[in-house]
Amino acid sequence: MSVRLMVLDDHRLLAEALASALKQRGHRVLAAAAPAAGAAELVISRAPEVCLLGTREPGRAGVFEPVRRIKKERPQVAVVVLGPVPAPRGIAEAFAAGASGYVRSDERIEGVERAMLKARAGEAAVAPALLEEAFCELLNPAARPDDEAARLLGVLTSREAEVLVRVAEGEDTRVIAAGMGIAPSTARTHVQRVLMKLGVGSRLEAAALAARTGLLERAGPARLEAVPHPEAGTPAGPVHPR
Template sequence: MGVRLVVVDDHRLLAEALASALRLRGHRVLAAAAPSSGAAELVVNRGPEVCLWGTAEPAAPGAFDALERIRTERPQTAVVVLGPVTQARGIASAFAAGAVGYVRHDERIEGVERAIVRARAGEAAVAPALLKEAFAELLDPADQPDDEAARLLGVLTRREVEVLVRVAEGEDTRLIAAGMGIASSTARTHVQRVLVKLGVGSRLEAAALAARTGLLDRAGRPGGPGAPIGGSAGRAGA
């Protein structure tokens, strides 16, 4: 069954070309547009299942302001960004603005289609390897940790911090459970608590927030040496 889509790209011709290719593959493309033509309003009004949002400059100021509006006014629409992978901060911004997926702009149409279908199913539409590569720059230790990182560490238990680090490393529920020696249902519960405490709606948003604030550098890595993870050394894991 095809997906109901709106396709947006910086270049309208590319948006229309993508729309044509996806129609040929059985999907229902409601509209193709460029951001300057009121794409956010178009998405909100048309109500697609998925919006494919192409951009050449994900790190540009305000590049994803429209995604925040879509997340607020049409949260049931899943947004997948199509863009370059050379700008880690831009990719983080896409997730923070509400995107549920990110696909390389040189991906084949089959890969784009897989991401769209996964997004409609409520899954994260991004390859763990791509996420790790894109966030490598952001995960480097910062000279001056962000105060926001300390605040976030203060509201999470040590176990929740470990879960967050594993989420940021691209681990799914099964891998988190195996790595921590807990049941998948318990791991899923920990993930949901982390999302609630951070005030985000998805694992990708949580990873982006953790990377931007320097929380990951403060927390360390699962199983790695060094100080215990978590903002409060004496707190028990949930």
């Protein structure tokens, strides 16, 4: 049974090779492309029966956003993701975005073809073992990467969280002190405690750790809460503009 499809992959050579192999098996390939962006728009405009969407990083945030766009605009298009086998949550998130299947990128062409046919028929095109792991993970989520941010934030006081945000913004000790209405020596002590609690040796390392784990986003609200409200009767001191 011939399938009208599109093959999209970040690597054009791989997209064209897969498209060529599927053409030889009697399928109609509308396009084989490697769009850095605009994958969803391309599929929406051509409306294939099946879209094979390759990815190298199934765990990256936002990687399945094109799938959501396609399913929103063209719900009849079956999207099959081709990629490495990630943690089960990666597969679960592909399905949660609307994908009809997930196939290993090193699968034989016969396996890809079977997945296309199953997806077009409205079936889940994924190995049963992978599907079971994915949905177990979706229903019983394990600790997420941002739990590390929560753990680290838990060891900081609200004042230290504010100091961390200011350090990440590049403020030196004098500016931190002025912004928080404290003495420079106190600001210096706060900075040293932050470095010690985070287990890093420099302000640069602290800023990098905060950005990598999402700690900076978590610490932002803590900074706001730490600034006394003028109506509370406690002088807030000058606040350094962000």
